[in-house]
Amino acid sequence: MQDNIDSKTYFSTELLEWYDRSKRDLPWRRQRDPYLIWVSEIMLQQTRVDTVIPYFQRFIGRFPTLKDLAEAPEEDVLKCWEGLGYYSRARNLQAAARQVMERHGGVVPANKADVAALKGVGPYTTGAILSIAFNQPEPAVDGNVMRVLSRYFLIRDDIMKTGTRTLMEELAAGLIPRGRASDFNQALMELGALVCTPKSPQCLVCPVMAHCAARIEGVEETLPVKSKAKPPRPEYRLAALVEGDGEHAGRVLVRRRPDTGLLARMWELPHIPAAAIAGEGAGLPDGPAMDRLAAELAAAGVPAQPVEAFMDAEHTFSHIHWNLRVFRFHEAAGHAAAAGLPGLGLAAAEAGAAYETSGSELEEDSAEYRWIKPEDMAALAFPNVFLRILKQYSPLWG
DNA sequence: AATTCGGGGAA
DNA sequence: TTCCCAGAATT
Numbered sequence: 001m002q003d004n005i006d007s008k009t010y011f012s013t014e015l016l017e018w019y020d021r022s023k024r025d026l027p028w029r030r031q032r033d034p035y036l037i038w039v040s041e042i043m044l045q046q047t048r049v050d051t052v053i054p055y056f057q058r059f060i061g062r063f064p065t066l067k068d069l070a071e072a073p074e075e076d077v078l079k080c081w082e083g084l085g086y087y088s089r090a091r092n093l094q095a096a097a098r099q100v101m102e103r104h105g106g107v108v109p110a111n112k113a114d115v116a117a118l119k120g121v122g123p124y125t126t127g128a129i130l131s132i133a134f135n136q137p138e139p140a141v142d143g144n145v146m147r148v149l150s151r152y153f154l155i156r157d158d159i160m161k162t163g164t165r166t167l168m169e170e171l172a173a174g175l176i177p178r179g180r181a182s183d184f185n186q187a188l189m190e191l192g193a194l195v196c197t198p199k200s201p202q203c204l205v206c207p208v209m210a211h212c213a214a215r216i217e218g219v220e221e222t223l224p225v226k227s228k229a230k231p232p233r234p235e236y237r238l239a240a241l242v243e244g245d246g247e248h249a250g251r252v253l254v255r256r257r258p259d260t261g262l263l264a265r266m267w268e269l270p271h272i273p274a275a276a277i278a279g280e281g282a283g284l285p286d287g288p289a290m291d292r293l294a295a296e297l298a299a300a301g302v303p304a305q306p307v308e309a310f311m312d313a314e315h316t317f318s319h320i321h322w323n324l325r326v327f328r329f330h331e332a333a334g335h336a337a338a339a340g341l342p343g344l345g346l347a348a349a350e351a352g353a354a355y356e357t358s359g360s361e362l363e364e365d366s367a368e369y370r371w372i373k374p375e376d377m378a379a380l381a382f383p384n385v386f387l388r389i390l391k392q393y394s395p396l397w398g
Numbered sequence: 399a400a401t402t403c404g405g406g407g408a409a
Numbered sequence: 410t411t412c413c414c415a416g417a418a419t420t
Contacts, residue, residue, distance in 0.1 A: 046403095046404080046405090047404090047405080047406085048406075048407065048408095050406095050407080051405080051406065051407080083404090083405075084404075084405075085403090085404025085405045085406085086403060086404055086405085087403085087404080088402095088403065089403095161399085162399075197408095198408095198409095199408085199409065200409080230401090261402085261403085262402080262403070262404095263403090263404085264403090315404090315405090316404085316405080317402095317403075317404055317405080318402075318403065318404065318405090319401075319402065319403075320402095383404080383405095384404080384405070384406095
C-alpha cells in the first residue's frame, strides 16, 4: 500500500511538472472566464481541439458574454455551430445560459449542484468547469483521462460501462494535488492527447513512464478495454435540388427539420427515404425515384419537373450511414404536376414500388419550406452533407 | 444499460 | 477502412 501511495504521488508530481513545461497555448487557456471555459468544454465534447479552435474563436466573437448568448436568436447560435455536429449541444448551451441569467443573475455558479443542473452539463463538464474555472478539487474524467488512468494503474474494466467512469472519478479525485486542481485536470487530458495516445503511445517521452503499470507489463497498447460500438445502419434517401422559376428564379427549395431528433431544426434539401438507390444493389432505375420525389414535392405544394440525376453523396453519423441520390428539378409554376412524369406507365409505377420502404415513411407533413437565394445561407444552418451538395451545384452556394 | 445524438482527423 | 475524440440526454 505504501508503494501505491508513492506511485500516486509520483504520478501527480511528475505530471504537473510536465504540464507546466509543455502545455499548449490554447484560446480558452488565456483567461479564466467561467463562461468561456464552459463554452470550450461543450465544444470539446467528442470533438478534437484542432477542430474546435476556429469555432471557439468565432463563437466568442459573436457571443462575447453569457448575456449576449442568452439574448441571441436561437438560429444565430445554430448557425455559429454549423458543421461542428451534435447540435443539441448548442441549443442546450443557450438554454443553460438563459438559466444562468434567470437563476443566478448572469453569473456562472461555482458550486457543484448548480453547475450540474445546467442543461447539457453532465458529470465530466461539471468537473471541468469547477476545476478549470474555479480551481475546485473535482475530477473531470473524459476519454483521455480514462485511457491514461487505465494504463498507469492497469485497470482492465470496460470504459464503456457506467461504473467504470465512477471508479475513475474516485481515483482521479484522490490524485489532485492541493490547490492545483485546474492545472492537474488539464494536465491529465493533455497527456492523453499528446503522449498517452490511443495508438502508438509515446511512452519514451512520457513523464510517468517509470511507474506506468501497463508499460511495465508491456500491455499499454491493449488498454483501455473498450467494447465495440455497433456499426451505423445504412439508409438510402432521394433528395431534390429544386431550381425556382418565375418569382423564385435564382432560388432553391429548402426545408427546416423538426424540432427534435436528428439534426433538429437544421435546414436541408427535401428528401425522402428509399429502400435502396441505383448502383446500390438492385440497380434500380432513376425514373421511378424522380417520380416519387415529384409526388412528394407536389404534396408540399411545389409542382416540379425532374431534370437529371445530379450526384450521389454519403454521410456518416454516429449510428446512421446516409446514401443520398440527389436529383435536380425545375419548378413548374402554374400547374399541379402531382400526376408524375409524362410517359411513365404501369411498369414504371411498379418499379417505383421497389424504392418504397416497408415502415411508415411519411416525412414531417408540416415541414417548413422556403425558397432561398445564396445570400440567405448566411443565416440558415445546414448539415455539412447538404453544404457539400450545394457547393457542388454552384460555388455561389458555397 | 442501451440508444440517440455529427463530423472529421489520424493511422 | 477503423477508431475515437475534453459526453449528455433520453428511454
